Amino acid sequence: MKLALRLLLALCLVAPVLGHAQSTSEEEEAGDVSEVDKDRLGPLRERVRPVSGHLFLKKGRFEFSPSATLSLRDAFFSKYIFGGTLTYHPLETLGVSLRLGYAVNAVAGAAQICTFGDSGAGDTRGCGSPTLNQLDGQAPGQLKLLGGADVQWAPIYGKLSLLAEKFVSFDLYGIAGASVVQYRGPELSTPTGAKNYLTGGGNVGVGARFFFNRWVTLRTEVRDLIYVEKSRTTDSYLRNQLLFELGVSFFFLNGSES
Structure with missing residues (x-):
């Protein structure tokens, strides 16, 4: 009886060691199984899913984008430009666009106009905010109409994680093109007159799209x-x-599925 109890006690002590050795051997053969199971069964596996491919395809599609534009760091006029852009995307990373906009001008907050007194020791000078009539055609930067043709190149496509539960797709692109500008400037044949001029120019910039669907x-x-x-x-x-331009784009046609 005592011998049987001793054998039973010895088996109880040896069993955990054998079990651990067997588990270690299986993990060595199959890799770190415990870590794999942890990732597969853990809560983050259900919340963060693998992301691959393009949700949004532009190749072969037209993009119409109404927009509003604000001028930045202008000394005389703050310009609010309302218009739109029509773009065709022959390739996923390449677009060709036409744009048109109408500008509404307001006097910039930093603009000042100064008056001088008669010359002499008692000269006085006062400065204040000018009216739009005072600046009309006399100060630079008074845009009226904008038009142009641009080329877009979008080499970067990515996805942003929102609270580890939802992804927002986006692309980043560069833009360059030729512009036609109508602006209001001084009538050179008169000392105070103003007139509209038409001139050529160009523009360069960067942009981003954030895809809702x-x-x-x-x-x-x-x-x-x-x-x-x-x-x-x-x-x-x-x-x-x-x-600075902000717009909403609407895409037409189904686009390439390749």
């Missing part, structure tokens, strides 16, 4: 508009105008 995106762009203006002091000079 296969048909609608939110689009943002920052562009530098470069064109030539006339002035009373010089025949013409080069101007740079930084523009």
Whole structure:
């Protein structure tokens, strides 16, 4: 009887060691099974799913995008440009677009106009915010109409994780093209007159699209508009105008499934 009890006790002590050795041997043969099971069964496996491929395809599709644009860092006029862009995408990363916009001008908050007293020791000078009539045609940067043709190149496509549960697809693109600009400037034949001028120019910039679904995106762009203006002091000079654009794009046709 005592011998049987001793044998039973010995088996109880040896069994865990044998079980551990067998488990270790199986893990060595199959890899780190415990970590694989942890990833497969853990809560993050259900919340974060693998992401691959393009949710949104642009190749062979037209994109129509109404937009609103705001000028940045303008000394005289704050410009609000309302218009739209029509783009055709012959390739997934390449687009060719036409754009048109109408500009509404307001006096910039930083604009000042100063008056001087008679010359002499008692000269006084006062400065204040000008009216739109005072600046009309006399200050640079008074845009009226914008048009142009651009080329878009979108080499970057990605996805953003929102709270580890939902993904938003986006692409980043560069843009460059030629522009036609109508602006209001001084009538050089008179001391105070103003008239509309038409001139050529170009623009370069960067943009991004955030895809709501296969048909609608939110689009943002920052562009530098470069064109030539006339002035009373010089025949013409080069101007740079930084523009921020926000629009919603609607895509037509099914696009390539390749």
